Amino acid sequence: MLQTASTFEGKLIVLTAPLTETIDHAGYFIQMALASLPKRMEGIINQKYPKWRELERNSDGSARYMPAGVRLVESSLLREFSDHDIVCCYPDDLPKFIGPRTRVIGVSTHNPLGVTFAAGVYASIFGSSKEPINSFYSKELFQTLKASPHRSAFQVIVGGSGGWQISQTDSFDSLSVDCVVDGRSEAGDTMELFRKAVRGERLERFVQVKHPTGRDELLTPSKRTTFGVVEMTTGCGRRCNFCLPDLNPQIDFPKEKIMSGVHANVRDGNTQISLATEDMFIWGQVHTDVPFYFPNREALVDLYRDVVNTPGVKHHLLSHSTMAPAVVDPKLIEELSNVLLDKSPVKLPQVSKHPEGRILSPLIGMETGSVRMAKQIMPGKGVPFPIDEWPSVLIQGLTTLNRNNWFPVMTLIVGSPGETDDDCKATLDLLYEVERRGLFAFFVPSIFTPLHDTRFAEKEGVQESRELTPLQWQIMMKCWKMSLKPALHSWWGPTAWRIGAVAVWAWKLRKMNGPNFTWPLMLFASALPEWLMEKMGKIYRGKPLAVKTRKELIATIKPNHWKHLRQDNGDLPENFATTAAGSAGPSLRVMQ
Numbered sequence: 001m002l003q004t005a006s007t008f009e010g011k012l013i014v015l016t017a018p019l020t021e022t023i024d025h026a027g028y029f030i031q032m033a034l035a036s037l038p039k040r041m042e043g044i045i046n047q048k049y050p051k052w053r054e055l056e057r058n059s060d061g062s063a064r065y066m067p068a069g070v071r072l073v074e075s076s077l078l079r080e081f082s083d084h085d086i087v088c089c090y091p092d093d094l095p096k097f098i099g100p101r102t103r104v105i106g107v108s109t110h111n112p113l114g115v116t117f118a119a120g121v122y123a124s125i126f127g128s129s130k131e132p133i134n135s136f137y138s139k140e141l142f143q144t145l146k147a148s149p150h151r152s153a154f155q156v157i158v159g160g161s162g163g164w165q166i167s168q169t170d171s172f173d174s175l176s177v178d179c180v181v182d183g184r185s186e187a188g189d190t191m192e193l194f195r196k197a198v199r200g201e202r203l204e205r206f207v208q209v210k211h212p213t214g215r216d217e218l219l220t221p222s223k224r225t226t227f228g229v230v231e232m233t234t235g236c237g238r239r240c241n242f243c244l245p246d247l248n249p250q251i252d253f254p255k256e257k258i259m260s261g262v263h264a265n266v267r268d269g270n271t272q273i274s275l276a277t278e279d280m281f282i283w284g285q286v287h288t289d290v291p292f293y294f295p296n297r298e299a300l301v302d303l304y305r306d307v308v309n310t311p312g313v314k315h316h317l318l319s320h321s322t323m324a325p326a327v328v329d330p331k332l333i334e335e336l337s338n339v340l341l342d343k344s345p346v347k348l349p350q351v352s353k354h355p356e357g358r359i360l361s362p363l364i365g366m367e368t369g370s371v372r373m374a375k376q377i378m379p380g381k382g383v384p385f386p387i388d389e390w391p392s393v394l395i396q397g398l399t400t401l402n403r404n405n406w407f408p409v410m411t412l413i414v415g416s417p418g419e420t421d422d423d424c425k426a427t428l429d430l431l432y433e434v435e436r437r438g439l440f441a442f443f444v445p446s447i448f449t450p451l452h453d454t455r456f457a458e459k460e461g462v463q464e465s466r467e468l469t470p471l472q473w474q475i476m477m478k479c480w481k482m483s484l485k486p487a488l489h490s491w492w493g494p495t496a497w498r499i500g501a502v503a504v505w506a507w508k509l510r511k512m513n514g515p516n517f518t519w520p521l522m523l524f525a526s527a528l529p530e531w532l533m534e535k536m537g538k539i540y541r542g543k544p545l546a547v548k549t550r551k552e553l554i555a556t557i558k559p560n561h562w563k564h565l566r567q568d569n570g571d572l573p574e575n576f577a578t579t580a581a582g583s584a585g586p587s588l589r590v591m592q
Contacts, residue, residue, distance in 0.1 A: 011098075017091075019092075019141075030045065035132055036132060062087050065268075072184070094148070103154050104155060106158075106194075107142075109158060113165040113171065159181045164180075225265060231275075233250070234249060237282060278320050283300060285299075293383045324397065326396075331566065341360060344358045362408050368426075370419075375387055376418065414447055428478065
């Protein structure tokens with residue numbers, strides 16, 4: 001029953017998140033669309049997923065599932081407060097749980113103002129309003145809190161990866177936010193914020209808390225999370241200049257904590273698990289005597305096997321990873337495929353060799369094909385390989401992944417500070433090389449966004465889609481064209497796509513995105529053969545790359561690291577045995 005005395009008075013602490021971030025169904029990739037499409041195109045989502053707004057509730061009206069970040073706040077608070085004092089609920093149910101007793105509303109949001117990596121550019125390309133769908137629902141949530149008759153009695157604390165948007169734009173008053181906290185909920189300073197709010201003390205507008213530095217300080221949710229997300233690692237270690245999560249300490253969760261989160265999800269009815277990480281391949285190798293960029297094959301395979309074999313787990317989705325480990329240890333990719341493919345919910349029979357067409361599709365950052373830009377924005381992205389070999393690492397890594405039915409979502413940054421036409425051509429060279437070799441990935445380009453506290457926080461790149469150069473537009477359109485290729489295998493698909501794209505361009509997009517957009521869109525729509533557009537001087541088709549073989553790449557690894565290579569992958573450098581043995585001592589890792 002909802003109308004008990006406790007709920008009528010309100011919960012002491014109420015935790016919530018925007019509707020678009022709490023949905024636990026309608027397909028995993030729907031959240032990418034909700035973050036990218038402008039609000040006026042919401043009808044596309046409604047048509048594809050007519051029931052996407054439908055949510056499951058517990059018997060007391062609380063949320064059946066919540067984003068992992070909200071559940072983590074809940075677990076942190078339950079160390080001091082009783083379950084009777086705390087509730088996680090959906091935005092529509094806030095009035096049922098907010099009352100005169102309520103002192104804190106905790107909100108987790110990814111994109112309250114619509115300025116994440118992909119959101120601004122995709123929304124502006126397709127509509128005059130830049131507001132993505134998920135930003136609209138975030139603002140709707142804040143307006144609900146602002147209009148609450150009990151607003152004067154409680155304070156609103158905002159966390160999550162989008163909190164910086166509020167603090168940097170000083171949107172506290174317009175959104176009715178009292179405090180933005182940057183950091184994890186396990187931190188003592190975060191808990192003190194909730195204590196102060198419960199006592200009625202006014203909070204500072206922005207508070208940055210220290211990240212836990214050890215495994216013992218980390219918590220995992222004890223209740224069901226959206227999409228079965230269970231955290232696996234924090235940090236990354238490659239130190240890309242544009243990346244915020246990489247600034248966090250590099251920590252891997254103990255296996256028992258990960259499995260506890262898996263079991264909690266299954267217990268509460270979830271059949272899908274996704275291990276959240278900035279790089280899945282560092283798990284089991286953090287703070288060991290082996291550099292994190294040489295994966296711990298046995299530990300990773302053992303962890304994922306136990307996760308997918310947990311009774312009740314029907315599906316598993318990969319999170320983020322990096323490309324270099326696929327070159328370092330191809331056997332690891334093969335063994336993980338044997339463990340994970342049958343539990344993948346993602347199917348792409350046009351490219352997969354799996355009997356049911358299943359694929360594995362982690363998110364991997366390509367960012368650029370230009371070695372010059374890579375040295376500036378992500379010099380450690382390719383380790384243990386020199387960043388000079390970045391194009392070859394990408395090609396060889398993608399070759400290994402595709403061979404094992406991995407077809408990753410690969411992000412690119414367009415318009416990074418200092419990007420030139422030559423840098424764009426280098427990226428196009430790489431894209432065309434992928435195409436020539438018959439490789440496949442879902443390439444997802446986005447305009448450079450300076451995230452707070454990163455090394456590029458003060459840098460400026462392209463700000464609006466109209467500022468993109470013809471070559472930058474061509475990267476965008478070539479990526480989309482390559483990504484959509486499997487969907488256009490029918491006899492009628494290409495013709496319908498060509499006519500539709502040109503019609504939309506003629507109707508609106510040519511005015512909205514400027515003249516630099518025209519010929520890249522013609523490329524996207526296949527309005528003319530690419531060779532002809534190149535001959536007309538309208539596009540750049542890329543030149544063939546001199547791609548190093550895996551054996552040649554392995555030879556570029558520093559000799560003192562050869563001891564960490566696995567013999568069963570082959571392609572070992574000349575004099576490997578002598579050099580590795582001389583530098584290894586008792587830790588030589590040359591397992592067969």
